[in-house]
Amino acid sequence: xxRMQSVSxxxxxxxxxxxxxxxxxxxxxxxxxxAVVGPSGSGKSTLLLVLGGMLSPSAGEVFVGGQSVYGIxxxxxxxxxxxxxxxxxxxxxxxxYLSALENVQVPLLIGRVDEAEQKTRxxxxxxxxxxxxxxxxxxxxxxxxxxxxVALARMLANGxxxxxxxxPTGNLDPETSQEILSFLEEANRxxxxxxxxxxxxxxxxxxxxxxxxxxxxxVPNGESQxxx
Amino acid sequence: xxxxxxxxxxxxxxxxxxATSFVAILLGxxxxxxxxxxxxxSEKAVARELDALxxxxxxxxxxxxxxxxxSSDMQDEEFPEEYVARLTTSDLQGLDNLSPxxxxxxxxxxxxxxxxxxxxxxxxxAKAAWQGAGIFGRPQGCGVVVKMPGVADAPAKETLVRLRxxxxxxxxxALVGADMAAALNIxxxxxxxLLGQSFTVSAVLPSTGTVDDARAFAHLHTVQKLxxxxxxxxxxxxVGCCNEISKGLVQKINRLLPxxxxxxxxxxxxTQIKTNGMMSKLSLLFLGIxxxxxxxxxxxxMYANVFERRREIGTLMALGAGxxxxxxxxxxxxxxxxxVGGVGGFLLGTVLAVSLGPRIAGVPVLPMPVLVLWALxxxxxxxxxxxxxxxxxxxRLDPSSALQEI
Numbered sequence: 197x198x199r200m201q202s203v204s205x206x207x208x209x210x211x212x213x214x215x216x217x218x219x220x221x222x223x224x225x226x227x228x229x230x231a232v233v234g235p236s237g238s239g240k241s242t243l244l245l246v247l248g249g250m251l252s253p254s255a256g257e258v259f260v261g262g263q264s265v266y267g268i269x270x271x272x273x274x275x276x277x278x279x280x281x282x283x284x285x286x287x288x289x290x291x292x293y294l295s296a297l298e299n300v301q302v303p304l305l306i307g308r309v310d311e312a313e314q315k316t317r318x319x320x321x322x323x324x325x326x327x328x329x330x331x332x333x334x335x336x337x338x339x340x341x342x343x344x345x346v347a348l349a350r351m352l353a354n355g356x357x358x359x360x361x362x363x364p365t366g367n368l369d370p371e372t373s374q375e376i377l378s379f380l381e382e383a384n385r386x387x388x389x390x391x392x393x394x395x396x397x398x399x400x401x402x403x404x405x406x407x408x409x410x411x412x413x414x415v416p417n418g419e420s421q422x423x424x
Numbered sequence: 425x426x427x428x429x430x431x432x433x434x435x436x437x438x439x440x441x442x443a444t445s446f447v448a449i450l451l452g453x454x455x456x457x458x459x460x461x462x463x464x465x466s467e468k469a470v471a472r473e474l475d476a477l478x479x480x481x482x483x484x485x486x487x488x489x490x491x492x493x494x495s496s497d498m499q500d501e502e503f504p505e506e507y508v509a510r511l512t513t514s515d516l517q518g519l520d521n522l523s524p525x526x527x528x529x530x531x532x533x534x535x536x537x538x539x540x541x542x543x544x545x546x547x548x549x550a551k552a553a554w555q556g557a558g559i560f561g562r563p564q565g566c567g568v569v570v571k572m573p574g575v576a577d578a579p580a581k582e583t584l585v586r587l588r589x590x591x592x593x594x595x596x597x598a599l600v601g602a603d604m605a606a607a608l609n610i611x612x613x614x615x616x617x618l619l620g621q622s623f624t625v626s627a628v629l630p631s632t633g634t635v636d637d638a639r640a641f642a643h644l645h646t647v648q649k650l651x652x653x654x655x656x657x658x659x660x661x662x663v664g665c666c667n668e669i670s671k672g673l674v675q676k677i678n679r680l681l682p683x684x685x686x687x688x689x690x691x692x693x694x695t696q697i698k699t700n701g702m703m704s705k706l707s708l709l710f711l712g713i714x715x716x717x718x719x720x721x722x723x724x725x726m727y728a729n730v731f732e733r734r735r736e737i738g739t740l741m742a743l744g745a746g747x748x749x750x751x752x753x754x755x756x757x758x759x760x761x762x763x764v765g766g767v768g769g770f771l772l773g774t775v776l777a778v779s780l781g782p783r784i785a786g787v788p789v790l791p792m793p794v795l796v797l798w799a800l801x802x803x804x805x806x807x808x809x810x811x812x813x814x815x816x817x818x819x820r821l822d823p824s825s826a827l828q829e830i
Contacts, residue, residue: 245824248742250741250823251823251824270746270747271747274741275744275746277742277743278744278745279744283739283743285739289738289739289742291739294433298429298430298433301425302425302430302740302743303743304425305426305427306743307744314425
């Protein structure tokens with residue numbers, strides 16, 4: 197489902213070259229649930245951005261469902277993200293001035309789904325994450341756990357085949373973290389491929405396998421099978 | 425949800441920041457609308473005054489000497505009546521009334537008067553060649569009396585002598601000036617013999633205090649025939665639109681009729697030119713201010729807005745929004761700002777014009793709905809132009825740097 201071929205990404209920072217990713221090659225089959233762990237600054241987030249078509253690599257190629265992500269123009273890449281990829285962010289990134297329902301409608305708006313269907317689908321998704329009674333609440337009127345659940349519902353709105361989650365439990369208490377991980381596991385059981393960056397080893401334990409990244413490189417033998 | 429819902433909600437999310445830009449555009453537009461509205465009615469009022477004065481341009485033979493404006497048509501020299509056709513078939517704007525005249529001296533009961541041949545309006549309209557392209561085919565604009573609240577129309581006879589244009593005049597009818605009628609005891613319906621022909625006096629004109637009071641008017645072609653001069657005239661009186669005069673109508677007539685001398689009531693026109701020029705400069709000045717201040721304020725607000733919303737933009741891009749959608753989002757916001765600012769500016773400007781106009785310009789001012797289009801056009805154009813570069817910056821934002829925590 198996801199493939200990286202000899203991908204490197206370097207930045208220039210105050211005249212120095214920083215290698216965020218260094219010749220990474222990996223393959224993640226459809227339906228896999230991969231946790232990416234590693235110390236801060238090891239390139240985990242860069243890997244997620246590159247996989248999601250948000251940051252072009254300095255070298256190498258990235259494929260999603262057999263399609264080269266950076267071999268297409270930005271407009272097609274945006275369309276690929278809209279159709280196949282769902283992002284989950286540590287700080288949820290909900291639009292503050294929209295209600296929970298409207299936040300979930302955003303990807304449907306981008307996907308040009310008509311207004312009535314947007315509402316039906318968004319309400320069903322919020323119902324699914326247990327927020328059927330919070331449709332009209334703005335993010336500021338929701339708890340952080342509820343906000344992350346709205347973000348999960350939003351991520352699922354376009355039925356993505358791939359979920360890229362960046363520290364999805366990083367801001368949550370253990371109980372809420374467990375809820376969110378359960379939703380991710382459920383999404384994985386539905387056949388969606390999940391790549392989750394995390395510092396939390398308990399969260400990583402929910403994945404089928406774990407990749408360890410250090411200094412922009414996947415550590416040989418750092419991969420471990422965790423469950424499933 | 426539609427894109428406009430998203431834009432609308434965001435507008436009210438940051439009301440305070442928006443207020444500065446909105447007020448800048450609202451005040452700018454309202455001041456311009458108010459100046460334009462007052463200027464329009466002020467110009468109409470001056471045009472009305474000029475209209476009341478009668479002809480303001482005189483076309484005379486080249487060698488004519490000009491002692492007195494009102495008697496300047498009494499020249500020995502003549503020029504062809506065809507000049508009238510040249511004017512009426514030209515594309516000159518601002519000729520509201522033309523009155524070709526031939527004046528000849530006459531003696532009646534031992535006293536000397538002037539017989540002036542004039543062409544009634546119905547004969548202008550009857551000439552096919554003068555229609556469409558001619559003055560009567562043009563839309564009537566400035567210089568034509570407009571209905572003003574509280575200002576009564578002039579009586580019919582005064583209008584007749586003032587404009588020196590009458591609707592109908594047969595070959596045997598004459599109009600007699602007040603002094604001439606008094607000196608000879610002539611009344612309406614009397615018969616008078618002029619140049620060997622008997623005329624019926626269809627009207628005795630009210631006193632004007634000018635040489636016209638010692639004149640008799642008859643049909644131009646009758647006077648031409650009786651004077652044995654053929655198709656000639658010795659003056660064309662023109663009621664020119666004052667705005668057009670300020671834009672060089674006199675020079676344009678000069679170019680069209682190089683063999684003639686064109687003169688105007690310069691003092692009156694100069695005053696009007698100065699007033700109109702000042703108002704139009706003021707209007708331009710405010711337009712410049714609104715473009716600069718309003719535009720800068722909107723651009724500044726938009727740049728700040730793009731900066732503040734980096735994460736939101738990055739999130740939208742992560743969810744699949746393309747650059748065009750982000751661009752559209754910001755331009756739609758600018759459009760809404762322009763539309764609301766334009767309508768608000770029009771309403772406020774109209775209230776200012778109607779309430780302050782009579783005090784500032786001394787004329788009654790009425791609302792001009794057409795200015796709403798102008799206000800909307802200017803406000804939307806400024807708002808869109810000022811927002812274009814910030815919107816483009818948003819559309820070109822690097823989504824990965826916008827999502828800083830990733």
